[in-house]
Amino acid sequence: MNLLTQLRSLFEPALTGLAPDRAKVPDLLGAIKPAANADNGDYQANCAMALGKQLGQKPPEVAKALVAALPPNDLLEQPTVAGPGFINLRLKPEFLAKALQEIATDPKLGVSPAAKSKTFVIDLSGPNVAKPLHVGHLRSTIIGDALVRILRFLGHTVIGDNHLGDWGTQFGILLYGYKNHRDDAAFAADPVRELARLYVTIKKQFKKDDDEEDGPTDDPLKKACQEETAKLHAGDPENVALWKTFMPACLEMLRPIYERLDVKIDYALGESFYNPMLPGVVEEMLAKGIAFESKGAIVIPNAKGVVPRTEEEQQKEEPPAIVRKRDGAFTYTTTDLATIKYRAETWKPDAMLYVVGSPQALHFKTVYAQAKRWGYASTEFEHIQFGSMLNKERKKYSTSGGGAPELEELLNDAVSHGRKRYEESVTDRREHGHEVPDLGADEVARIAETIGVGAVKYADLCQSRTTDYVFDLDKMTATTGNTATYMQYAYARTRGILREGGVDEVLFGSSPPAILLGEPQERALAMQLLRFPEAVEAAAADYAPHLITAYLWDTAKAFSIFYDKCHVLKAETPELKASRLLLVDLVSRVIKQALDLLGIRVVERM
Missing domain, CATH: 1.10.730.10 (Isoleucyl-tRNA Synthetase; Domain 1)
Known part of the structure; x- marks a missing residue:
């Protein structure tokens, strides 16, 4: 029982009968909104101004014609025209009383199922399991869970997927830290906390101007961590064994926090789940002419589909994204493309929503654009961006440097x-x-x-x-x-x-x-x-x-x-x-x- 929908349905035939361009009727209906001032009515139809421009007539006269064309109904008291053509709408008290009795008997309180049910995959939370959950994971988890609940309440099919960071470059940092700086007693007592300490210890030693984990580097320490990641991805027995040692404690650490937040996620398919698919993703994109070689790496174009060739072009255009590095390691771009392929083929969703912070906007623009070229043009991709949580000094919490509260x-x-x-x-x-x-x-x-x-x-x-x-x-x-x-x-x-x-x-x-x-x-x-x-x-x-x-x-x-x-x-x-x-x-x-x-x-x- 959406009152706004009922009002727009009441106005639709009147607008259709007067509008010279019927394709614009939905826009005209969108001008019917709750009244800003309750003294003027419950709702206000502000469509006469735009329609008057189309007809070459004065808006107040158009507004009167619209009121006259409304069909008989039990919904509205007599509408009034005010100012430059506003139509003030007040609902009849008898209608309100009856409507309240109806929603009283409705478990959903008047909320009807969506006219067209869709299937959504919502990518939410996505923590790095190598360290305890911190404040930086809160927004994605809370916003994502709310969207799952809201869309399900409207009758949509929703799959919540927690894309765990359990295989990326951060594990190269952990592997290097474990091999060179671990405290065996601390690891035996609390593996997650010791791994968190190692992560922060190594990250703090990165060059300040070379802090991006995934990018090119002249930092020997970061390069050593990237080499550990490449060995893990290549199936190195020692690194794979250590990864298997780290994972159970890391995953168990997540459970009580999600229970406390009352967040129930359907799937938790981490980066490691997609690792076997990554070589095939790169080969497919090469075969389709989407990916290309650049300085020994394999990259995909930016969101515009532009491949900057010269240094001047590179300064003007957004950069391409790496899907396979020169050392053979894959990136989270590759993983995200494999994830799209898996979700599309497994759940066949109408839409994939990614509840991820605003700084990742360029990454997702590129991934979505190339995924559509790859074969997923009919899927709606939406980056559900969110801002940062700030401390009382209005500064961002530092998640990589260990400054974010758990x-x-x-x-x-x-x-x-x-x-x-x-x-x-x-x-x-x-x-x-x-x-x-x-x-x-x-x-x-x-x-x-x-x-x-x-x-x-x-x-x-x-x-x-x-x-x-x-x-x-x-x-x-x-x-x-x-x-x-x-x-x-x-x-x-x-x-x-x-x-x-x-x-x-x-x-x-x-x-x-x-x-x-x-x-x-x-x-x-x-x-x-x-x-x-x-x-x-x-x-x-x-x-x-x-x-x-x-x-x-x-x-x-x-x-x-x-x-x-x-x-x-x-x-x-x-x-x-x-x-x-x-x-x-x-x-x-x-x-x-x-x-x-x-x-x-x-x-x-x-």
């Missing part, structure tokens, strides 16, 4: 903040005369975990994913503003009202009472609840989870105003009490469902 440490700090917020809430409520039950230690620990982990996730997802943001636990766990803690508190508040009101939630979900919308605050909350499908569909269309957090924030504010102005448990009549309790119940369900789409849990009491 995820376990970060989550522990967040949970400590969550416990503090819970204890502050309990103290405040008791001081104001509220009865607060004494919960057991296990229940308090569960609440603290839910608040802390939820705060970290929500803070990431509530910004546009392409922006940088500051990691600040005090702000993240605040009980005011657009935070997970505030949303979880709003949910717990609704649950308390429903408990006190003795609501039979099963009955509300099967035979909801009549809705009465006599107060403006009731109507505003009703409109907000009915816009849930719009938020979910918009988030899926733009791969933008922050549109759901924006919706949650507006919903929580509308609920707070409603509850402040409209008595619920002390309503004037039993019918009005039942109506308002149903609104509270719907707020509860919508908040819980929206948070679940973001991978965030709720608690019944806070």
